[in-house]
Amino acid sequence: MKKKNLNFILGSILTGIVLLVMLVGIFYTPYDPTAMDNANKLSGISLAHPFGCDNFGRDILSRVMKGSGTTLLVALSTVAIGTFFGVLLGAFTGYFGGLLDEVLMRIIDVVFAFPSILLALVFISLLGPGKGNVIISLGIAFIPSFARIVRSEFIRCKNMDYVKLARLAGAGHLRIMFVHILPNTISVLVPAVMIGFNNAVLAEAGMSYLGIGVQPPDASLGRMLSEAQTYIFSAPGFALFPGIFIVVMVLGFSLLAEGLKRD
Amino acid sequence: MENTQTNNILMVKDLRVSYSQEAGSVFRPKKDLDVLKGVSFSIREGEVMGLVGESGCGKSTLSKALLGLIPKYEGVIVQKSEHPQMIFQDPFSSLNPAKKVGWILEEPLRLNTGLNRAEREKKVSEMLRRVGLEEKLAQRYPRQLSGGQRQRVCIAESLMLSPKLLIADEPVSALDVTIQAQIIALLRSIQKEMGLAILFISHDMRVVYQLSQRVMIMKDGEIVESGDVEQVYFHPEHPYTKKLLEAAGILEEGD
Amino acid sequence: MKYFMKKLISMAATLLVVSFLVFLAFAVIPGDPATAKLGTEATQAKVEALRDEMGLNRPIPVRYAAWLGGLLQGDMGTSYSYSMPVTKMVSDKIPVTLTLTLMSFAMMVLISIPLGLYTAKHEGGTADHVVSALNQIIMAVPPFFSGILITLLFGLILHLFTPGGYVSYTKSIPGFLGYLFFPALAIALPKAAMAVKLLRSSIVHEMRQDYARTAYSRGNSTRNVMYRHLLKNAMIPVVTFLGMALADMIAGSIIIEQVFNIPGLGRILLTSISNRDYPVVEAIIVLLAFLVIFINFLVDFIYKKIDPRIRVQ
Amino acid sequence: MLDVIDLNLEFHDHLVPETVVHHFNLHMEEGDIVGLVGESGSGKSMTALAIAGLLRRHDMKKTGQIMFHGTDLLTCPRNQLRGYQGDDIGIVFQEPMTSLNPVYRIGWQVEESLRIHRPSMSREDRKGKAMEMLRAVELPDPERIYHSYPHEISGGQRQRVMIAAAMICDPALLIADEPTTALDVTVQLAIVKLLKKLNREKKTGILFISHDLSLVKRLCERIVVMKDGRIVEEGACDQIFDAPKESYTQNLIAAIPRCEKPAEV
Amino acid sequence: GDKAGENSSQITIGIPQDIEDSLDPHKAVAAGTEEVLFNLYEGLVKPDSSGELQPAVASDYRISEDATTYTFTLRDGGKFHDGSPVTAQDVKYSIDRCADTTNGEPLVAAYSHIQSVNIVDDKTIEVVLDGPDTDFLAYMTNAVIPASNENPDTNPIGTGPYKYVSRSPQENFVIEKFDDYWGIPANIEHVTFKVCANADSIVMDLNGGSIDMFARVTTAQAEQLGDNYQVLEGTMNLVQALYLNNAAEPFNDERVRQALCYAVDPQGVMDMISAGKGTVIGSSMFPAFEKYFMPELSDMYAVNLEKAKELLKEAGYENGFSFTITVPSNYQQHIDTAQVLVEQLKKIGVTADINLIEWDSWLSDVYAERNYQATVVGVDASALTPSALLSRFVSTAGNNFINFNNADYDAAYAKALATIDDDEKTAAFKECETLLAEHAANVYIQDLPYLVALNKKYAGYEFYPLYVQDVSKLYIVEE
């Protein structure tokens, strides 16, 4: 009881901070996040620049404020797509089994076998670059893992007596799947979603790195982190703040989820 | 046997079910286990049919087969009720662990009636009361209930829709006698009021006697004797029936 | 037996689909191997000539059929960029990626199972809190970043290995394994953190079941209850995850191979994609797909093995 | 042998703490058979679990003493308690359906107490003993049952498996929580006989929880009646049946089903 | 590396991308391949570090008065790596192979002017052109390979100071000293080019000791190197510019292009991305071509925002406009440059977006199909002639990816090619450069700095005006 509350409170605080920074970032940043300043290149923490500056002398705080919004948007929507379709697929295949299961799972295998980068490349070439397409292609790459987890839980639950009773009470397949069985998969699904959120933040960074994600000079936390790698020795702080912010963001969400989870 | 087909709510002809045991190891090759070996009977509308039998003789299998919950069977099952209900022998796995008792009980109403939330809740607390449970239990998860409480929740769930056919697999086994009596009375009154037909599986010979009009005695996947309760209880023919009645101490009572 | 035949056929069909999709993918994405090969010296005529030479001017189905025909005879074609037989190129790199993957998988299992059990056993205790906090943080650190941190710590500060000093398995097996240790750790850590979390919640769930109580009633120690009774049940969802993680590690080794300068399949795949060298891409993806499908098949199999109830279907 | 003194059990997983057992006292000598009857939800199973040392949950409060052979099971160290569980104290749970581990075969589970408390026993001996127990509880085809998984056997069969497993080490105290609910009368009788024999030969003390008063009457010398977490009446079997003092007990006895149709309502 | 136990000398050199190319010197095209193959192959002549052509496989050469006949005398005792002697047949084979037009175009474009290759005697070979060309010698640096080699793609055999040992994709490329080399032998026996594809780990690789040398480190990387490294500084010999598609809106208007030139501050770019290192350029020529480089052109568009805005206004873009800069994602320095440009252009109300694409997509979309607005890349010279840089701006040139179209330029370039008088030729080329600058064909920025990190155990590194790594000059410092 107490632990749950603690998780919830801590999670809300961290998430609150992230959301606040993000929302404020939409309307106000201390500096123009793309404005360069030769004099301040890689300068450390100072009063004027509390998070220091990057290799172009851009204010890291401002970039983090702008970038976290992008990151959050991409990560949340990616996970939403992945979870939504993953749950849908996993539920259908696990619940009905048989040929449908065989065929759909093989399709999922196919998607899973494709390196997400190739997948992303294909989508970006089909749809053109841009945030939305990054979300779509990453989201698709995320589907298989959710589908598999949900599927195995559905296989476990579908033979339970309560499922049979629900059928007798007149519940349709859809209702049985999503109202009766789905809540029983929560204990496995929630950690998976948190992991997914995490991976999405990082995958977005990876894609930006390949040039198919967020385009410079726009900031996203992942992109900032990968830009900072080169300076890991000379300006460790450059990597530190976006990094910490990712951790705070992910941590906040997972604590919140943990706190909300009932069992 | 029966030719009054018109008012049969359930009719079963030559039902056979076998479980295929998966090979456990190289040394125990796969073999089939015949559980029901040709069962035929029928239940009329509004009638309570008792089913008594040896433990492991196939009663639960029969009850599941009747409602199509066993994928593979041979024989004919004709079932004419709109929402046949079932009370499983195992009250724990019949209750969705992720939902509260209140939600579980509301579900049949939600699905089949246009009642609004308040009305549903009212019906639920009424039903809880009728099966002898406190209303506050609606707020609990199944694992927070005692065995008998779970069983009563299952009974309540099966009665929510006023079904025409109820298959009850040992519904009162975990209840103490006072509550048992209360549940029996409840079932009787519902049966009278709404013409509910029940296949009542129990090993408590007395309870079966009190509730049923007819009774079947089952052993080893076959029905060895059936007929009116009085007939079977006081003039048993099959040795197993006699043995049962003897063990229950009914024969002495009757004599 | 029939089951296996069925699986085999569906596996083959999947591979066919995968390989065809790769062909299609290359038809869709911009860039072509001839231009890539010629680089800035490309002119219309040269590109055309080269395309002819490479057989790129034939329609996709024809090209695909030719490729498939070759494959059935054990010939996966010649790399456009390296002019080397693809079979040799790929088979040389398989040991690298496979070793890396298996090593990190072993690490993941060795770290996560005891830790998952421990935290579940002490649910709500200090150790549990510390581990979950650590878990969260480890999961939140990007793999390339943790790779750099590991290089920094173990390579440059502790001098336990030479960063970038990859030793080929053809030269020295211990050197090879020694070098792969840290990259494997970098891959294993975040996955292990996830596995710990999953295992913990799964065990906590099983601990509430009645049969756990039964186990205690026979005088089992908590340890025994955990290992003998709960673990097998709790592993059911975890096995799915482990299978996915393994598949993920094989298909996703690209980043770590990059950070640690390991010449494995992932690296070749990445450059071959950008060189539009599809004989190579095709071979590697078909291989990856095969592994992924095989692992999933294995997972389903193990899954049925652990949970007897599933056979009822 | 067993002395339960002023046992109170209180749940804390709701907003309002809920006491489910109040001031429970029980004394049992070796070879005593005590019947525990009472309303559904009156706290019988909780009491049984407490005595068997299985209420180790953090979210509940336990006060009082449970003295077994001179040790307080509520406060003694865990490994001492473990030494008793399964060996000196056996328990049959009320829910045979969920109390068996779904992923292990029956034989493995029945033998478990032997593996723990009789480590020197050989494999064959263990199996022999397990088969003997399975036969003793009247299971048909014990060889098949031995190799089955829990979901493959019927409810009554599972219940008998639980009984066999609880008795395999010949415990000094057997707690049986509604052990015969899913059994037909003939098997019920056989089980009662088996318990009696055990009691006679091994001086096993039995705490028999049931709502089937006729069964309790056959088996027990003493009866404890519970309602709402409290003991309402306690005494020798005959005395309670012949002259119940409390109105609840009277109701209970009156409600014993008879082979007669109830009057129409 | 640290493998001190071995008695023979060796060095490990990091390369940023794999030699994922044919090893056939006539077919290899990637700059990264050519710079390594430089150690394996030689032509009849060979450039030295000052860019002068020196006899190589040929010991001597003669150019006829009218600059149409080039006569080469083969060196005595010249040998291929497989031990066979270099014959006149091999030389003819090599030249003919590159001049072959059965595939549409010759492998070396300039060879289309070859009329015939004649074997005069065992030691003498004569190349006859269809017209005068004083620069043709530069193309004779093209590798001589044995006619007998059946697999030049994977089994390179040349005459250079090093011979091929092995390569492992994405891992390494190994060469070793060729003992029968005709010239000054190499100093280091074993050379491993190690693929270091991750730019971010190069500093660690160097500091950790797994590589001894890396050419083209960035200033940021150089600053993080330990004491045991020296950083040598040269120039990349590239023309880095914001290349504009002269045929696309709005850059088809010269005033717009000029406006951008006035707005961009190359020195600002250099200050930002490479601590001020690099050389400002004003046209498509870099300083290594001393004879042709015109430093004065760099001042033509000194930063003048007022002027820029005025020009935009004239062109009808009073409120500025927006456009997209397409940048290949594998070149960090170009991405960085683009980002600085975006900031600088904001000052005149021009908004630029950056669109990163893969190198291969860049080749097809931008370079081949010319489907872009602007791009930041660096263009190098494939041969040591000014035409290597300037020919692409002739309106009909196949590689004129900026669609530059100027009749004066075409005339000036034709004149430069036609004349054999060196002064006239130089003047004509300079006119070309001036025209490019005046018409603001592109926004020229810089010749990038070229930093080589070399472990202090080694010395002897030489910079070339070409994109090559000459390993044979490296030696181990005695301690």
Ligand SMILES: Nc1ncnc2c1ncn2[C@@H]1O[C@H](COP(=O)(O)OP(=O)(O)OP(=O)(O)O)[C@@H](O)[C@H]1O
């Ligand atoms: N986790 C829990 N939280 C709160 N109350 C609980 C919890 N578990 C059980 N209870 C309550 O404790 C009381 C006693 O339960 P117990 O299982 O001992 O009843 P019982 O006498 O065995 O009944 P039955 O004959 O029905 O099995 C019940 O009222 C039950 O609702």
Ligand SMILES: Nc1ncnc2c1ncn2[C@@H]1O[C@H](COP(=O)(O)OP(=O)(O)OP(=O)(O)O)[C@@H](O)[C@H]1O
């Ligand atoms: N899934 C299964 N696989 C194999 N055998 C099974 C399975 N389910 C039940 N059986 C076997 O079938 C027989 C009949 O089982 P069933 O559950 O129908 O008995 P029952 O009459 O309900 O007994 P009880 O009164 O004990 O509940 C038993 O011998 C049982 O072991």
Ligand SMILES: [Mg+2]
């Ligand atoms: Mg049953």
Ligand SMILES: [Mg+2]
């Ligand atoms: Mg109970």
